[in-house]
Amino acid sequence: MKKPALTLAAVLALPALTTGCFSGGAGGADGADGSGDQRLRLAMLQPPRSGLSPLSDDAFKLSRWSTAETLVELDDAGDPRPGLATSWEQTAPREWRLELREDVVFHDGTPMDADAVAGALQAAVDASPVPRILDGFSLDVATDGDDAVVLTTGEVDPLLPARLSSPQLAVLAPAAYDGDGPVDPVGTGTGPFELVASDGTAGATLDRFDDYWGEPAAAAGIDVSYVPDGTARGAALRTGEADVVEAVPVSQQAGIDPDLLHEVAMPRTNTLYLNTDRGPFADPAVRAAAREALDPARIVADVYEGSADEATGLLGPALPWAAPLREGGSWAATVGGRVEPATPAEVDGAPITLGTFTDRAELPEVAVLLEQQLEDAGFEVTQDVREYQFIESDAIDGAFDAFLLSRATVLDSGDPVAYLASDFGCEGSFNLSQLCDPAVDAAVEEAARTPAGDERRAAIIAAEAELLATDAAIPLLHERVSQGEAAGVRGALRDPRERELVDSGTRVER
Missing domain, CATH: 3.90.76.10 (Dipeptide-binding Protein; Domain 1)
Known part of the structure; x- marks a missing residue:
């Protein structure tokens, strides 16, 4: 078994190290079979949260590396x-x-x-x-x-x-x-790359799988480093220490050759979740006051420097059917409940906790602007900002009055219904707002029962309208993500659904 790749953070801390030291794996930079094929070096945004279990969100890493496949x-x-x-x-x-x-x-x-x-x-x-x-x-x-x-x-x-x-x-x-422990993806997938080593939250190593049923991989393998720090990811691309870099922050792009940056419109919404179960935001009128206090246009201009779209709903431009349905009002015929939000209350010194995470470099900056805007409206804001792996469980448990999240809206099936049920259903497993609203549940269930096509899309927008009327979630903006690719990279995948990054045809020429 190969020795796991050196973490990118360590590489960046040691300027004397060469690019080849990043490669990891027994085959080195020239490939495991001595053919001269290069290994791909990936700088990933977030470390695993569940030991790379495919039954968790870590599954999307296995998918992006083309090691685990679906039916x-x-x-x-x-x-x-x-x-x-x-x-x-x-x-x-x-x-x-x-x-x-x-x-x-x-x-x-x-x-x-x-x-x-x-x-x-x-x-x-x-x-x-x-x-x-x-x-x-x-x-x-x-x-x-x-x-x-x-x-x-x-x-x-x-x-x-x-x-x-x-x-x-x-x-x-x-x-x-086998056994009672977590599902183990090491050496058990079917894709063109075999996961041969996983080094916790530091990195992972994959080799080309020669008995793959489809087109064999062009690259000899993949060496992965998890780099939550956006500055470090930008530096990895700028200095040539990584070949493919996830989510290069806007703040790092000025010093990078623009030919190495590729903007992808994402079905990912920057949303402020408000705790409807306890604290000040249990009152719909106070949630409405928070909504009225926020200025998404300023966030788009000041933090994202225009590289984002101001939100008019939860579903953004990456789902091009959403805006025409919303603007045309064709959802109205399917709405059976309340679609008008509460009247904002006057707020005078209400204390709230605002949580977010550092893995997406823009979010702490957004949180600063949100704090200013909420305090201007009369709230007293205390921030709690950590790495995602250290804050997720508290957010799910409802420990915050407000939580700022960058959320993919069609991550699972290519259809937003699963996201709506998970995040806003009474029994949802990712219900950061702690929302349990019969009208929202009924609208989401109606969308889930509706066959694919225009009728289902209208039902989805109807469910969105019901949810937005609760002010349990305030959509701020829809992200565009800049993917970094070194000059020699060929065939990297730019996937709005964040399922694909490297496949059989991806290679690098150094």
């Missing part, structure tokens, strides 16, 4: 396409049959068959907490011979194929699920 993938338009399953058929209102790809082997050499796939899906169904994509969702899994599985849902689910594209439902070898 279904999404095309650029968000429609399902074959992955480890070659086809699927709805055989009954609640039943789907999926044919599995032949000749797929896991990285540990075991074949992928129906039993392995069913075991992986069952592990997700049985997990506690359940993966977000299965939050409130019933799924029974059965095999149909050696090369097909049959999935039965508790209710009719028109989006099951898209749901199966979530990286949290990646299929790993049976060995990954």
